[in-house]
Amino acid sequence: MSISPHVSRRDMLLSAGMGFGGLALANLLPDTLPAADLAPGTRLLVPGKPQPHHAPRAKSVIFLFMEGGPSHLDSFDPKPDLGKFAGKPLPPTFKPVVLAMGENDAPIMPSKRKWQQHGQGGLWISDWLPHTAQCADDLCVIRSCWTNGLNHSGGVCQMNTGTPIAGRPSLGAWVSYGLGTENENLPAFVVMEDNPGLVVNGPRNWSAGFMPAGYQGTALLPGDEPIKFLASPKGTTAEEQRQKLDLLAKINRRHAAERDSSELEARIASYELAFRMQAEAPEAVDLSDESAETLALYGMDKKETQGYGRMCLMARRLVERGVRFIQLYSGSGSKWDAHSGLEKNHGDRFGETDQPIAGLLKDLKRRGLLNDTLVIWGGEFGRTPMSEKGDGRDHNPYGFTMWVAGAGIRGGRTVGTTDEIGLHAVEDRLHVHDLHATFLHLMGVDHMQMVYMNKGRPERATLNEGHPSEKVIDT
């Protein structure tokens, strides 16, 4: 073999003569572990040839992430009993909790919302969500979610990656790995923030962790130009651009051949995807062919709803074009974090998102897309029944609400309960791992069978835990 200056001593020993060293190298490659080392029946998903484990109920996911922790007690989980305890500290009959801000003796604060039952199913929804309430019969409201992350960084990390500790792949990356893309000309995993660059933890929320970098999410910008530099430089023909990229690919492949790095491979692939996106993406993100009626449905004719409305409409267009996993952050930069002034804070946030989200559900439905699309709403945790600073609420990872819609899920109903003041999840408790296992199940993926071999260790999206919730999945 030729001696390249880029081969390390270790690589040299491994590849020299392709003897034992060669065998060891083969075992370092992620997808070469013999199936015998895994539990019987485990099917490794083969990168490049992704296939679901069972018939998927959803082809795409739109995850509406209310970053900062929306209050379940003022939206989807009414607690009339809060009135009984109003102004008093947490009664000793409730298991005390660790509070992020530590205001332990703060009095209990009833919700100021007006509540009404909506739809055939009679879902309770507060007056902060008049538009979402019109879609009540499409929502399965999960009132018994719980998580470990007590602060924003840990909570957002966990809701995305399964654990509060940084470094694991996000759910979108797992789905890209397991199922691939349905459109070779667009990224499989797309993320948008209403305040770009401000989401807590930054891009590691959509990172590929220990998996190849190609599975990470691609962040698009809100506003008129979601993808910048889609056009080739002025005066460059498509043929010239192709020649340029061909030469670049050749140079990069030669360079990568002497090194072993998924980063280099990902960067080569990203140029190829960039070239294909030049052909398809301008049309995908161009909203000019949407009717005034559709724009109004998403609230794009109003200042407060325009931002999130555009993101929701973009999500529908991406779903139509086969993008697998789309995450839309509302309030990125913990803007749902109402430690004080809950009324103003949540009034504004729901005001910005309620109509766009309802518009998305209605639009997906009338276009026949809702049945194949899983829509998820929620934040990293909920908020406490105890007040903070008089008129706010602290973080509540012990019990909070998320809702799911589409994917053939029966709507107009709730799953699980919190206790009488909404502090702890009690019935049908669903941990983040259970939620992730449920979402994956709906995508056609068995969370225990989707395995990525990382340095000889079989890794799973739910850290070998969690169960899909039969009640949520139930049609």
Added chain:
Amino acid sequence: MFDVPDGSSSTPLRNVTTTPTQSLLMINGPWMLQRAKTLATRIGREATDPAEQIRLAYRLVFSRVPTAEEEADAAAYLTGKTLTRSASEGNGDPPSLALRVSIERLADLCHVLLNSNEFVYVD
């Protein structure tokens, strides 16, 4: 686009991502193009023979000389030959290095080199 950290808080470790939107900026954005043009102008001033220009480009961008194969690829690119028709296939004339290439084409070559992994990543 390249995960610039928020200046108001400390950032012990910068995020690293690899996305097609970054590639679009690098291959289509005006900033990289301008750098490539500036580099090409310098190379055009310091060398006239295309083969010499290619070697100078590699020296300036990668701090090394190109291999024979790399030089042939670059020469083929400069003279507008497609890469699939390499010189070894014969087909009459090998890329004429004596041909003086336009500064635009040279800038395109520089643009490619500045986009390459060898330039972007430190080993």
